[in-house]
Amino acid sequence: MFSIGVLSKQAGVKVPTIRYYEQIGLIDPPFRTEGNQRRYGEASLERLKFIKHARDLGFSIEAIGALIELNHHPDKSCAEASQIARQQLLDTQHKIASLKRLEVELQRITDHCHGDGMVSDCYVLSALSDHGKCTSEH
């Protein structure tokens, strides 16, 4: 049995975040000492690590909740879990593609401006004013 501070360090999740996860029902309320302090066991640590890892990979709290719910039914098919992960992969790929388009535009804009002119001639400012100068959609 360990305190919330120890759990926090073990899992790499901040103390207020753990309390927040409990508040929204993502983790179960733990035992309490007589003085009302939280005490956790190994199972809590494992779950919190799971959550942390999934958050780091970009899963939403909602998706993580669904995965945990699935985990409670070991005899069910894992099709749903697979689907959630695949969707997360697609979302990530879309974000990458979108950011790459922005990168191209930003590179073009900054390449044109060396920061040594006057504001009135600044390509950064004029490019932002005029979407027509962009080479692709975004």
Added chain:
Amino acid sequence: MFSIGVLSKQAGVKVPTIRYYEQIGLIDPPFRTEGNQRRYGEASLERLKFIKHARDLGFSIEAIGALIELNHHPDKSCAEASQIARQQLLDTQHKIASLKRLEVELQRITDHCHGDGMVSDCYVLSALSDHGKCTSEH
């Protein structure tokens, strides 16, 4: 002079967002009709398009505020504008690099799971439980 609805359509920014921008001081309060409705001119449209474009490129409201402020001093050096844009480019590149690492892990996780097994054997769930299975840091 046109209404907030027309401005909204012209700039591609939703009506409540325009009011929000006014509230936080990103755009100036416009004229009002006798009946208290907002009426805008061309200058407002240009500024709103500028904001929209910069937002689409990922600039924060704060950065946009700084760029607008610069725009009010045409005789100053554009070094600061250039710096803001370069920082935005760096941020974007970091985000892309980070998302690419996540993509690799997600791809690996989903490749291992065809969704036809049982939850108890699911690679998605076990991979999320065990960071040690990851091939790179994230």
Added chain:
DNA sequence: TCTTGAAGCTCTAGTCACTAGAGAAATTAT
């Protein structure tokens, strides 16, 4: 055993950039 200082508790409010909804008033079209 006492004391001190760290760690814990609850609760509220703030972050960012909006978005949604209620209920009333103004404007536009028929």
Added chain:
DNA sequence: ATAATTTCTCTAGTGACTAGAGCTTCAAGA
């Protein structure tokens, strides 16, 4: 004149936390 649409203000909600106030409990050293 009436009906339909738009606009107004205001409050509250979103996601995923983070920060702070003011209080209590715990663990370690003297």
